[in-house]
Amino acid sequence: MPTNILMPALSPTMTEGNLAKWLKAEGDAVEAGDVIAEIETDKATMEVEAVDEGVIGKILIAEGTEGVAVNSPIAVLLEDGESADDIGDVPSAPAPVAESAAEAPVSVSPSEAAQVEGKAIENRDILYAQGAVLEPPPFDEASFTDMAEITVREALRDAMAEEMRSDKTVYLMGEEVAEYQGAYKVSQGLLGEFGDKRVIDTPITEHGFAGIAVGSAMNGLKPIVEFMTWNFGMQAMDHIINSAAKTLYMAGGKLGCPIVFRGPNGAASRVGAQHSQCYASWYGHIPGLKVVAPWSGADAKGLMKAAIRDPNPIIFLENEMLYGETHSVPTSEDFAIPLGRAKIEREGSDVTIVAFSIMVGKALQAAEKLAEQGIDAEVINLRTIRPLDRYTILESVKKTNRIVTCEEGWAFSGIGAEIAALIGEHAFDYLDAPLVRVAAADVPMPYAANLEALALPQMDEIVHAARKVCYAD
């Protein structure tokens, strides 16, 4: 049966082109791959190749014709044994084949999609992606009563060790994690217990070993990747975002990447601009990642265990200044804190203070000071940045009607900005005062001690912000 050769599109945006030249004449035999014509687009002259073999039966569009629409027939191809006489009613083949009957597509906006009911609605992650506000799954933290006084550093190590004992596919990789016992001694003792197959010193090559870890996760392992600090993790950002975070979606759910990227985040002390930065909002921006930021020893242990068990890529933001702090930490090997759930560290009725990581400690100190001044502050420890526990924040604001956000990173596009948007969208009418953000000064981190202290958000600023939203000054 004769078939039409159609004007091809040579780029996603091309709608028409000029038929510059025919390289085959009527009656010429062509094979697949033969160049038959040249067409001009707005960008270039391109060759058109034959896809099927046959004989050019008729040229429908003469060379030199301008403005030929994409997909319009330009020639007729005859198969073996056919002649030009067969060109009667040429079907528009190879025209697109019709799709199987489907209901007319209905455009669904994100807010409407959030209302879709059915099986998928049970998937909390989907609802989260749609911006739903959900009560977090229950977690009875008080039921863990056997406690040990250990440092945050030890809590992280214990969490990794417990998970490595129970799952042989878990391994730790990073700079100085093995023989040096960790640049900040977080991996102390792990090489001795698990050996160099599972506790692996890497060269100083973050981009490469992050990619290797991602590849190993795709092939059945569960890597924990330590960045000596998250500042160096920037070298590996392509693999974290393009390779780890997006693969599940790009694979239609058929291939995931269970991996934990961890290390100290934010400012340490007097280490200057390149070593003092908070990455919470950077990674919190990315769908496909979960972002965790512990404060206490219990946070460190329980969230690390949950992170290692989670089948998704996790960004685990520790803080060097907290490593040496001692807290009561549950000893149970079952103590894994569900990701996506904030903790109310201090209940209060006058103002909500939302914080994560090192700022939780400062917020609690501020709350004590505020109590002396007659202001009863509620302090929320976010624990997880993404998925954000919107419910706990909103319920608190509905109670206190005032909110201050605290973060060590910059305010612009920060976590406080995200919470401000959340409040604006869901609790605007509950607010008795505009939200106030406490964040780092909008400058690279200075070295001088006095300037560094000015750049970082301090406890007194939280007190001041809380008094401001309470109209106490």
Next chain:
Amino acid sequence: MSAKKAKKSSGKKATKKPALKPVSNSESNPTVEELRRLYRDMLLIRRFEEKAGQLYGMGLIGGFCHLYIGQEAVVTGITSVQEKQDTVVTSYRDHAHMLACGMDPKGIMAELTGRIDGYSRGKGGSMHMFSKEENFFGGHGIVGAGTAIGTGLGFAHKYKGDKGVAVAYMGDGASNQGQVAECYNMAALWDLPVLFVIENNQYGMGTSVSRSSAGQLYKRGEGYGIPGEQVDGMDVFAVQAAARQALDYIRTGNGPYVLEVMTYRYRGHSMSDPAKYRTKDEVNSFKEERDPIAHVKDMMADMGIDEAELKAVDKEIKEIVNEAATFSQKSPEPDEFELWTDVLVET
């Protein structure tokens, strides 16, 4: 294991690695059966890619579409000597690798058209398909990233002790990425079972190798102690022989290996590339004198294989490809709810 012991075992061994013989020419005497199989596998790739080009021209495939036409002998030759447990990862010119791994042409084409029956449910596209069943790990759109992922696949093979080798394909352009050097270092340091394949088609998009790359690509592993070899990628038997030797070397615990396979793409970098950076004579010289499929076809003719038999293969391939094309247009677009799924694994 104690820390002390660990230190000892992590010290670099001085194992003598086997001497390698150069494999620059076809030395094999393929059976008729093998010739037929290689011919068929290469022809499937070519016809599939031509059809993809056609569907792109009809607006049924969007975005980027990078065709493998001309390079068929590379992936066909290497895959033909792999073992079942081996894994594969490549860059964005990936349709051929999927076909060679045994993935279903229908599912690949349906992904190209962005339909629900595509390998990634229409959410990946030309550059992003995966199949755990066929040990194919993508399909990566970031030049050089697949090399690190491939090194990680090899890391996992060694960790699990499953005797697998990771075959990590990259282009000549990717070989200049810093992470490739990083991975050579770690793969050699840790004796990882990785075959690095540089598909040198002589142009990274529009920039020729001579304008982008100092030295010779197959020698870039030498500083790390990785043997490298350049092989004629228009001769499937030369590719086969070199890959067989490389895979044996890797599988017996000697660590990684670099194969630079000299090849040529007939089409532009992507569909919208008019390829003005090279002459028509250059393209035609490869098409007319070095075509990998014509080479096998000639050998089959020399061995007295009936032309009718070849025609039967051609017909079978044409049917497979046409079936894939039809399927890829009949399959519906993904349901709108699919927008929200597969962002995270539900926990």
